Amino acid sequence: MEYLYAILPWVLIFGIFWFFLIRPQQKQKKEHQNMLENLSVGDKIVTIGGIKGKIIKLKENNIRVRVSSNVDIDFVKSAISRVEEKSDSSKKIENTDETETEKEKE
The missing domain is CATH 1.20.5 (Single alpha-helices involved in coiled-coils or other helix-helix interfaces)
Incomplete structure (x- = not known):
């Protein structure tokens, strides 16, 4: 005890x-x-180092980010800190899901 x-x-x-x-x-x-x-082309992101940009190309583990006109930087996926804004195509998908659920409620 x-x-x-x-x-x-x-x-x-x-x-x-x-x-x-x-x-x-x-x-x-x-x-x-x-x-x-869930990253997709067109998402606006911030890297761990504080670089803001827009995803223009995705591969398995690499991402190409456009930080300014004619300035692209390649990153490893794990260097992405957060997504500031999802691309318009993903927003449209989310909105259609919301309207479908609203129709189901009625």
Whole structure:
């Protein structure tokens, strides 16, 4: 029984660390991976280094980003920090999904 009282605080400390540190970090990593998988041509992105641009070409692991007129830079997909604006084609797809669900409700 004494061993249980000695181990219980350590178990509680690990549980608190997992709940407040490890779990949110895993969730954030999963969301970032999902964002990288859903990149499309025309999306406006920001890289980890702070470079803003528009995706003009996608390959398996490489992305070509236009940062200015006649200035294209190649990046590895993992260098993309966030998507600022989705392309118009993906917005149209999202809007059609929303109108379909509205029609189903009626």
